[in-house]
Amino acid sequence: MTTTTGLLGPLTSPYSLAGLDLRTRFVMAPMTRFRSPGGVPTADVAAYYRRRAESGIGLIVTEGVPVGHRSATHETTVPRMTAGAAEAGWRRVTSEVHEAGGRIAAQLWHLGSEREPVDGYPSWTPATMSTANIDVIVGSFAESARVAVRAGFDAVEIHGAHGYLLDEFLWPRTNRRTDRYGADRAAFPAEVVRAVRAELPQQMPLIVRFSQFKERDYSARIASSPTELASLLTPLVSAGADVLHASQRRFWEPAFDGSPLNLAGWAKEITGLPTITVGSVGLSRTFPVSAQMDRLVAGLTGGEYDLVALGRILLGNPDWVRLADDGRFDEIHDYHKSHEDTYF
Template sequence: MSSIQSLFKPFSAGPLSLPNRVVMAPMTRGFSPNGVPGEDVVAYYRRRAENGVGLIVTEGTLINHPAATDNPNIPNFHGEAALNGWAKVVEAVHQAGGKIVPQIWHVGTTRKVGSHPNPEALPIGPSGVTAEGEVVNEPLTEAEIRDLVAAYAQAAADAKRIGFDGIELHGAHGYLIDQFFWEKTNKRTDRYGGDMLSRTRFAVEIIEACRQAVGPDFPIIIRLSQWKSSEYTAKLAKTPEELGQFLAPLVEAGVDIFHCSTRRFWEPEFEGSELNFAGWTKKLTGKPTITVGSVGLDGDFMSLFTEGKGAENANVDDLASRLDEGEFDLVAVGRALLVDPAWADKVRDGRQDELIPFTPGALQTLH
């Protein structure tokens, strides 16, 4: 069997059974006017399921909080209209034989003051400061934290009710949950801040509340990253030992799968080992992991935007070999799948010469 075929072996973890290891990475698209996904969004996700993607993670969807986003075209995960839209997405993906989870999101203090759809709502974060140190609000009170935890749990309950196959919590890239993790944005001295363990408490309470809302047999994925959108070199954990300490409470709270975001999947996470972030997380927790980061592209995905250039398709033999060796369990594909809905089927069938190269212009439409 060629190593490529390891991408197309079935996978199961608890109640989640997938036909292969290919995951559609969550990618913000902003095609949901007033927060409501329409028929074009339904068709967008259905095309990936029809073309052999094993698991779809939706773009970030917003919890019920007025400062959750800075863009009125980002989809909500609350309110009858938005949830009915998502129910249609789920139905279409399931009819095509796919599995799908929503990514549950709040942007925290990355939101600019005065942003729509709710310009009067100030950005929120653990300490009310941005990654750059700008004070934009008072620190969250414990009562406000309880309300946020409840909003995440409500989203989880709604995901289960309308037929999703699990949820993903967005705990990466410097957004709200990650702002609690990161000492640069979490200056609290109460039980939600201080040492690394205390900085996991907000996430732990969200995971526990979601678990209570959905029961024991509904997969909970959390997306984590060391890097932040504002600081690519940031590290929550500087050593494997620190990473193990950081992950342990999340496992205990009820995470089933870790989605480990890196900018380049091939880069080792720590000196002295070739394991990437997903590899270390799997080794330290024993839980399944998803790797992600410029998969299928010949360049770092961030440079595609900062330099406004496209990317040629890269072969995935090295990635598939590492998957075959068990370094990680699943592979999330972002921009390569954004531009080419048939990426998975083409790779499986050896039709790499038919892959559509990514260009920034691809972001202007739902392919």
């Protein structure tokens, strides 16, 4: 896609993200799809990501990809980041995206207590992880990072949001430990960041996704103030994070009282790193899409954040960026009626 200067203005301009050149400021957010039997991405998965790369997305972030340890997930149709067949499947995905001129990041994931029972782990009652188990999981993230590099990914994202394992350490409601991992809630996530960073080429961006809300608690907050948020984000930056992906339900809502900054804005204010904002872009019935675009552009030009992630709107409409830039909002909403075969 050739960048344009329509309604989306600077959002469609090129950007260098921690040294990675992107065609536009738009990011495809990670969205679980359950279309990889046996944890292996198929040719259809590659085609799905290629369609989004062809349609104006600067950076694609894959669906959450469980790391290799068997405790990471109970799902059998979610793609893994492991050597062998899964790695070969991902290599086909990255090749297709690159042929379309796009860039793609692998999101590494461990479900934590959201996981259902799996072989070797017959039940899952939340309990304190031993330090030995923490070391094993850190190693699993590192190994999956090595696989992602071999598979041709342009960046890696660590999933530290939404109530999954790393976020369970960041959130005081779930982190009740009395050791150093309780005294410093960011210690374990920072160890994962450090281990993954060590496996990546120096020029490859490492993104960390975090959130306030959880999948089962939209009112949850890991931080009640900018100061508390700084205590959680600063260790991740020191460990090697290059980019922060701040997930909130509605991007236009302020993160804290007394300031209009959203969560990505505060992450950038605190750390100075480039940030990605995400949250209901193009979806709200109470906030017209054209007004959302005005808010997004204002936040971008004002330095609040650097990129904008699109989620569910891209599932049925990979052409969203082009149509929105032209102001063709009726076509955006009607797209699925004539393109049912391109949903996935």
